[in-house]
Amino acid sequence: KNEVEQSPQNLTAQEGEFITINCSYSVGISALHWLQQHPGGGIVSLFMLSSGKKKHGRLIATINIQEKHSSLHITASHPRDSAVYICAAQIQGAQKLVFGQGTRLTINP
């Protein structure tokens, strides 16, 4: 079993829908990262959180430390949100990231 599991692996939705991507981890962490990778490969950091909730525009990330679970939400989804979203755990006492397999999101107009 991977240390970081994401679901779903693929998600297709219509423009405007509310999107949720889930991430569960089995290790102790110092932080949980959400990354976005567009076709063409560039990786952008969306959020880094160690507790509670963060919001940036239409994106919201939450984490429940006790349940070892995080979610990424996208409100009013748009075709430009189409990308691979990657959850990554920063291992407690270490700097490296351990990655989930990614969720490929496609938003149709």
Place this chain on the structure above:
Amino acid sequence: GAGVSQSPSNKVTEKGKDVELRCDPISGHTALYWYRQSLGQGLEFLIYFQGNSAPDKSGLPSDRFSAERTGGSVSTLTIQRTQQEDSAVYLCASSYYGPYEQYFGPGTRLTVT
């Protein structure tokens, strides 16, 4: 300001040749990371530098892989005697030390023929 840069952006090499991949981190970032993304696979950690030291090399797949960092800045990942399974996108990232956002470079796409 300038982000993380990597060179070359693409590298095609013959099996058995050595290659060097370069990473220029964001100025002031003491932590530097190398990751690899193979075709159709997820991201995997290779090595982490704090300053010029590498306290975590646990992800290097074999002794053909090595890396160094000089002046607390530029890092070079060297792959000796390349094999076809080394074909992947090699990504560099940098951050401040601790639980901080990591900033990724554009990657070097390595193809071993």
